[in-house]
Amino acid sequence: MSDAPELPKEEEEEREEELTPEPEDQSDDSSGEEAAGNTEMDFLRNLFSSTLGLGSADKVLDELTLDGVAQYIKSGKCKNILCMVGAGISTSAGIPDFRSPETGLYANMQKYNLPYPEAIFQIDYFKKHPEPFFALAKELYPGQFKPTICHYFMKLLKDKGHLRRCYTQNIDTLERVAGLEGDDLIEAHGTFFTSHCVSFCCRQEYNLDWMRDKIFSEDIPRCDKCSSLVKPDIVFFGENGGSACMFEGNDFPRCDLLIIMGTSLQVQPFAGLVGRVSKGCPRLLINMEKAGQADPLFGLLGFGGGMDFDSEKAYRDVAHISTCDDGCLALAELLGWKVELEELVKQEHARIDGQEKEKEKVGESKGAAAEVSAAAPVAPEPKKEE
Numbered sequence: 077m078s079d080a081p082e083l084p085k086e087e088e089e090e091r092e093e094e095l096t097p098e099p100e101d102q103s104d105d106s107s108g109e110e111a112a113g114n115t116e117m118d119f120l121r122n123l124f125s126s127t128l129g130l131g132s133a134d135k136v137l138d139e140l141t142l143d144g145v146a147q148y149i150k151s152g153k154c155k156n157i158l159c160m161v162g163a164g165i166s167t168s169a170g171i172p173d174f175r176s177p178e179t180g181l182y183a184n185m186q187k188y189n190l191p192y193p194e195a196i197f198q199i200d201y202f203k204k205h206p207e208p209f210f211a212l213a214k215e216l217y218p219g220q221f222k223p224t225i226c227h228y229f230m231k232l233l234k235d236k237g238h239l240r241r242c243y244t245q246n247i248d249t250l251e252r253v254a255g256l257e258g259d260d261l262i263e264a265h266g267t268f269f270t271s272h273c274v275s276f277c278c279r280q281e282y283n284l285d286w287m288r289d290k291i292f293s294e295d296i297p298r299c300d301k302c303s304s305l306v307k308p309d310i311v312f313f314g315e316n317g318g319s320a321c322m323f324e325g326n327d328f329p330r331c332d333l334l335i336i337m338g339t340s341l342q343v344q345p346f347a348g349l350v351g352r353v354s355k356g357c358p359r360l361l362i363n364m365e366k367a368g369q370a371d372p373l374f375g376l377l378g379f380g381g382g383m384d385f386d387s388e389k390a391y392r393d394v395a396h397i398s399t400c401d402d403g404c405l406a407l408a409e410l411l412g413w414k415v416e417l418e419e420l421v422k423q424e425h426a427r428i429d430g431q432e433k434e435k436e437k438v439g440e441s442k443g444a445a446a447e448v449s450a451a452a453p454v455a456p457e458p459k460k461e462e
């Protein structure tokens with residue numbers, strides 16, 4: 077059943093001209109008995125939201141649990157899954173969430189003689205004083221870490237034809253190491269994978285090996301063409317990264333299932349993406365705590381952007397409170413993919429260990445890999461939009 081009240085015909089037509097209509101999928105006529113209490117408030121809310129084209133859609137999940145999500149994925153109706161991931165998916169790889177106070181990244185930076193800790197990730201400061209950033213980059217160099225169960229779960233989603241794209245806030249490149257590549261990925265805060273000359277006239281691109289050599293030889297990376305600085309493509313404070321070109325236009329409206337993992341959804345514009353999927357699109361959060369819940373006021377008005385796990389109106393958002401790895405394993409088990417996932421992790425980790433040993437033999441990193449094993453790559457979070 078649809079909760080949207082019927083509109084007079086004229087109005088209906090007008091509305092269709094002005095607003096993109098929601099897909100009118102009436103597939104689920106049997107459920108919805110719980111909507112019995114049709115209070116005046118409900119009526120007003122529904123009228124308001126349907127007039128604005130913001131009406132809630134029919135329930136897609138049979139139940140708001142991990143099992144409900146698994147049943148939906150197995151139903152074959154779920155071809156376009158988007159994943160949105162943050163630092164929490166990489167913590168089990170040994171990469172700390174630098175925002176968390178315990179990891180104390182900023183507290184650890186007196187040795188770099190910065191005017192204030194965040195300066196190390198500020199583009200203007202970097203252009204004048206690149207040394208602290210590259211010293212930190214050496215210490216925290218990415219690539220010594222192995223992707224997690226969660227990363228490989230996304231690779232499985234891809235291999236099985238369910239993944240449309242992964243939007244990551246992380247710059248540790250572990251999605252790529254796990255086998256997501258090119259079109260599979262939007263790296264919202266940039267990546268260490270490529271680097272560019274900072275000169276606007278030049279913008280020469282450099283690859284990871286080139287940058288790695290510079291970082292480990294403690295040369296300040298300079299462009300071979302024009303001698304300007306070369307910077308990894310992570311987004312610094314004061315740079316216009318990400319936000320403009322951050323999402324692919326059709327991804328969110330066409331999304332069948334949004335899986336949000338390891339992010340507290342506090343940094344814009346990334347966090348706002350959860351509101352871009354259609355009203356009917358189920359959203360699964362796998363995280364150590366609930367996140368992204370609607371502002372009560374906006375929720376009342378039906379601007380369905382925020383997550384709603386618990387209210388009487390909850391119809392599509394599922395929170396699975398656990399580590400990302402545990403959540404992915406649990407979901408994989410419900411999907412019948414658990415053995416395959418564990419096998420994939422085992423094989424890939426063995427392959428990466430093999431590669432590391434090769435590198436050590438070649439001696440190209442002069443033992444650096446071992447030295448930095450306790451460190452971690454981190455990125456500046458772009459500042460919250462005001």
Ligand SMILES: [Zn+2]
Binds near residue numbers: 273274
């Ligand atoms: Zn250049």
